[in-house]
Amino acid sequence: MKKELTTRQNEIVDAALRLIAEKGMRNLTIRHLSQALGVTDAALYYHFHDKVEIVQALVGRFEADADNIEPLHGWTAIEAALVHRTELVLATPDLARVVFAEELFQGDSEVEQILFGMMQRHHKVMLKHFREAIEAGEIRGDIPMDTLFRLILGPLRLLIKQWGMSHGAFDLREERQHLLDSMKILLSVKP
């Protein structure tokens, strides 16, 4: 299912990501992309059949990285997931402004579905970890699952979005740590 990308294809996806991060999805046009790469429009069609194919490869990036999480459990897994997200964002800041920005692809139904699938799977995995954490007595169990998901992922999303919109004006790792610390305190089971 997942196609291996050639070197050139990866270069193209990199450039595409850069364009989107810079000026949004509308900035991702075949001409801009080819100019960024120093080739002709037509040249891109040798590497990808479609523009859709490029965007799909781009979205695939998120997934590729997201899958490499080690098999942790409970609160440890939750913390790892949040850390992983922010580290990913720090590693490829262009991704930072794109990930969590599902609206960007609104209308691109092909991409929308891919993203929706990703989100669903992620959601499922997280819920599993929540249950584990509750069973292990790591976090309190009196909060509805969906609400819990929002309480944990919502702040993370907002944090990353703020960081992206401010063009990295604050220390993401530090703020992420504040977030994790506070969550730990708030969610821990009271004696």
Next chain:
Amino acid sequence: MKKELTTRQNEIVDAALRLIAEKGMRNLTIRHLSQALGVTDAALYYHFHDKVEIVQALVGRFEADADNIEPLHGWTAIEAALVHRTELVLATPDLARVVFAEELFQGDSEVEQILFGMMQRHHKVMLKHFREAIEAGEIRGDIPMDTLFRLILGPLRLLIKQWGMSHGAFDLREERQHLLDSMKILLSVKP
């Protein structure tokens, strides 16, 4: 500063909002808009000088509604703000999928600035309420302000986004209540 819109102008903004909500920002073209209104492209230019002007009027809607919050304080004000947001979303569902979707306007620097200003002001107001709530002993004071903001607004944003993306598949009021209840419990000062 804020321009009063004519009846027709409001009709146009309504239609624009509908278009965006349906298929995203890319769906908001002058042609689509005029077709939705049953007139020619050119007709719109009688009412607005620019497409930008239309989008600005549209963004102004958020602001207009956001300003009408009663002068509450502390946790009450925070709760009211969250309730107000969700009620706004319920009242004009088209707005729902647009609000909190700053990325939609990424690249549209004119609009970006307006939104940025709105966010800044909102942020400031919320921080004031947080401080009041802490002083009043309504919520605990050991969480950094910015983190507190993310912990409260992040979940709300995610909730509204989920509701929008699912096309209203769940009861927004109910879930919002769960969120508020949980927040209250989590943030309350422990004896």
Next chain:
Amino acid sequence: MKKELTTRQNEIVDAALRLIAEKGMRNLTIRHLSQALGVTDAALYYHFHDKVEIVQALVGRFEADADNIEPLHGWTAIEAALVHRTELVLATPDLARVVFAEELFQGDSEVEQILFGMMQRHHKVMLKHFREAIEAGEIRGDIPMDTLFRLILGPLRLLIKQWGMSHGAFDLREERQHLLDSMKILLSVKP
């Protein structure tokens, strides 16, 4: 043939002239014109049936002024004509950048004809004065008539054009006098 213009019509023509002088013929649009006058587009159609009618009235201005030359003869008439032109230009500088700019109306065949007619008549009158001046021994007679016309009118046109393009940067009267003096010297019959 020549229609008397109402007060409002004259105001409109004035504004039209100003627009053309400012940014060229392409700047003369009904909307710009109406905006300059502080009314709606539609309002202009009460005063003129057509845009063509406005332009015709505008061109008529040149003619109107050009006709009022006193019945002089010979070199005196020639000098008077040149003086008259420059004075006209000084009196209504907007006209300055339009008059002698037949190209501006190229394509506007209706106007082109009017202008062509004006030029023809002017040409004829000037030739008559040339002949008188030669017969009177005021200027030498060994220059072909058409060449003489170019030698006298060409410099004047260039002078006015330079003045217009420089936005009145030099003293038109002074330079015109230099021109007349030099012409007198050059063309006078040698002993």
Next chain:
Amino acid sequence: MKKELTTRQNEIVDAALRLIAEKGMRNLTIRHLSQALGVTDAALYYHFHDKVEIVQALVGRFEADADNIEPLHGWTAIEAALVHRTELVLATPDLARVVFAEELFQGDSEVEQILFGMMQRHHKVMLKHFREAIEAGEIRGDIPMDTLFRLILGPLRLLIKQWGMSHGAFDLREERQHLLDSMKILLSVKP
């Protein structure tokens, strides 16, 4: 600075020149141009980034030709310049009705500047030749420089404009010769 044009670009500029010559600047639209070339509007944008770029290339034509004047001096250089102009006009009659028609570009501030620069340089060169001619005793020295410029270039401009407007109804070379002869006589130093 001066960009080399491709074959296709030159074809486009040729067509553009033809369109302007035929019906004036307003006739130079992308659609007309592409139709004249038998292609789509969009095709032109492969060769030129802008419509402005096309016009600039077009204006560059004047300059290109104007620069190739041999290094002559004094009256010989002046005569050569006038001859060159008329020959240029005869060689490319389309240029004829455009050259000396600065008004055509009024409002096109980009082009206006290019033209203004060209005029300035031309003016400077001519003044130099005037001085040389005076020093060499070829022409009289009692006429102000600027006036001299107008006396010589003005008639030439008018001649070319008349020829262009009459669609080549008379023998340009013959009339130009009359002009030169007369000028020589008038301006020569009297014994």
Next chain:
DNA sequence: CATGAATGAGACTTCATTCAT
């Protein structure tokens, strides 16, 4: 692998004009 040339659809915008009020 890439370029040169083109296309058709559609984007935003301006223009002159009309008509009912």
Next chain:
DNA sequence: CATGAATGAAGTCTCATTCAT
């Protein structure tokens, strides 16, 4: 006298894509 609302044609430009070389 004027406005409010609209129209149809035209203008400039961008976009994704194709095809021959």
